[in-house]
Amino acid sequence: MPPTWKNVRADFPVLHQTVHGKPLVYLDNGATSQKPRSVIDALVRYYEGYNSNVHRGLHALSMRATDAYEGARTRVARFINAADPAEIIFTRGTTEGINVVARSLAATLKPGDVVLTTEIEHHSNLIPWQQAARASGATLKYVPVLGADAEGGLDLAALDELLTPAVKVFAFTHISNTLGTINPVAEFCRRARAVGAITVIDAAQSIGHAPFDVRALGADFVSFSGHKMCGPTGIGVLYGRRALLDKLAPDETGGGMVVSVTYEDARWKPAPERFEAGTPNIADAIALGAACDYLDSLGRDQIAAHDAALSRVAMEKLSTLPGIRLIGPRVGAERSGLVSFAFADVHAHDVVTFADEDGVALRGGHHCNQPLMRKLGLTSTTRASFYAYNTEQEIDILVASLRRTLKFFGAG
C-alpha cells in the first residue's frame, strides 16, 4: 500500500513508544529523521536476500546487488532531476561530499582567488573551505547575515559586491540548520554563474523537505545526507555536473575506480566510479532509493507545506512565552520546518533535559554553528525541527513543557 498523508505516523515504527512514561514527541529531525518501514525493509531484503559485492561478481547475487545499487543511483538522479546517473556519487553524507569537492577544487585554486561562503554555514560547509583556502593560498570571504537575531537573511547587496570574477567557488547552504532561513539558491546560482564561480550547495536540511531540481537551479555541486531524508545513516550523495566531475582529480584511490594499473601508474574511470574507491555502502544506497520513493509518494511540495505550517504555528505559540528570543526569520515570515530559540534565564541544556522528561526530543547547543552563535551573542539555542509525521498537537505538548520549565526556574 503506498503511503498516504492519513497514516504517515503508522509508517514509522520508532514513533510508537513512550519515553519517561510519555508518548515520544520527536522534534529533532534537523539532526536526523526517523525511518519508514519501507526503508527498513529494503535493508532487510538486501541482507537476507542478495547481499553481495557490486561490479565484480559474475554470479547471480552480485548481479542483483549491482542492479539494485545502480538502480538506486538512477533513482537518486531522478529525485533531484540530474541529467545523468553518472552525476550521482555515493558518499558517507553531506560532510564527506563537501570535503571531497573542497579538496579536489583546492588543487585548482591559487593565491588571489576567492572562495566565498556565508556566515550561516554549518561547520561542515565552513571548515573544508578554510582548509582549501589555506592549502591553496586563496582568500576565504563570507556573505554576512542581517539582523540582531539573523532575521534578515543573507545580505544580498553585500553579495553583489563580494561576487567578483576573483570568486572561483561559492559555497552556501540551502536551508540553515540553526535559523530555519531558506536561501534564494536559484538566485545565488544565477549570480555565481554570471562571474564564472562554481557553486556548491549544502542541501542537508532541504533535500528531504522540499522539491529540489539541480538542472532548474543550474547547480554545479550539491551535497546531502540520506539520514535526514528518511534514509539510513552512513550514506549520502554528492551531485556534480558531469562536465566538472570529469575534470576533477579523484580524492581517494583504490579498487573499483581504475581502468588499468601498472606498477608505475594508474588510469581513472570516469565519474561516478572515479570518486567511489573501494567497496561502496551498497545496502544503505539501496535503502536510500527506497527513501526517495517514500518521500515522492508523499510529495515533497506537500512536505514543505506541512513543515512550514507547523513552523508558523510553533512561532506564534512560542512567541507568547516570557523571555523568549526567537532566532531567524520573524513570526509570519517564510521559514523551513525548524524553530530555534533562547531564554534569558534558562539555558538550552536545562530546557532539553526538562523536555526529555515530557517525552519531547529537542536539540540544544550551538548546532555546529559556533561563529554564527558568537555573532548573535549566544552560546546555544534550543531547536525544534519538524517533519511529515509531526502534528500541531505535538507543538502544544512542546509549549506546555517549556512553560513548566520556565516556571520551575522562576522565569515564567
Add this chain to the structure above:
Amino acid sequence: MSADLSELYQQVILDHNKRPRNRGKLPTANRVAHGDNPTCGDQCSVYLRLVPDAANGSDRIAEISFDGSGCAISQASASLMTTQVKGKSGAEVDALYQQFHEIVTTGNAPEEISDLAAFAGVHAFPARIKCATLGWHAAIEALKGGPEVTTETHTD
C-alpha cells in the same frame, strides 16, 4: 516532576545558579584557565590568585572567581566549587575533585561532604556529568598553569 529530575535540580544548585558566588573576573589573578565543553557550548573561565605557602612549600588559592556561560548545572557547580577550594593547595583541590567526581558518577556521597553532595543527582543523567565537572577542570588547569581545557579530552 520525576524523582530523578528533582534530584538533579536540587535547591542548592538552583540557588547557586540564580545567585552565583565569586562570579566575574579577578583583577588580582595571577592564574587563569578556560574550560570548554564543545558539544554543548558551555564555557567557564577560572581566575586564581595563588600565594606561596611556606609551611608546605606549595601554593594556596588566596582568591578565586569564575565567569562563563552554560546550563544551570555547569554554572552552579562552578560557583559552588569556588566556595569549596578557596584556601586549598593544588593537592587538596585534586583530592576534593576526586570525591566530587565519585559523587557525580556514582551518586554516592560520603557523610562528611555537605554541599557537594547536592550534585549526586547528576549520575542519573550521564550526558550532564561534563557540565558538572567543567568548572573543576578549569580550576585544576589554572592550578597547573595551563591555559585551556576541553571536556572532550577528559573521559568523564
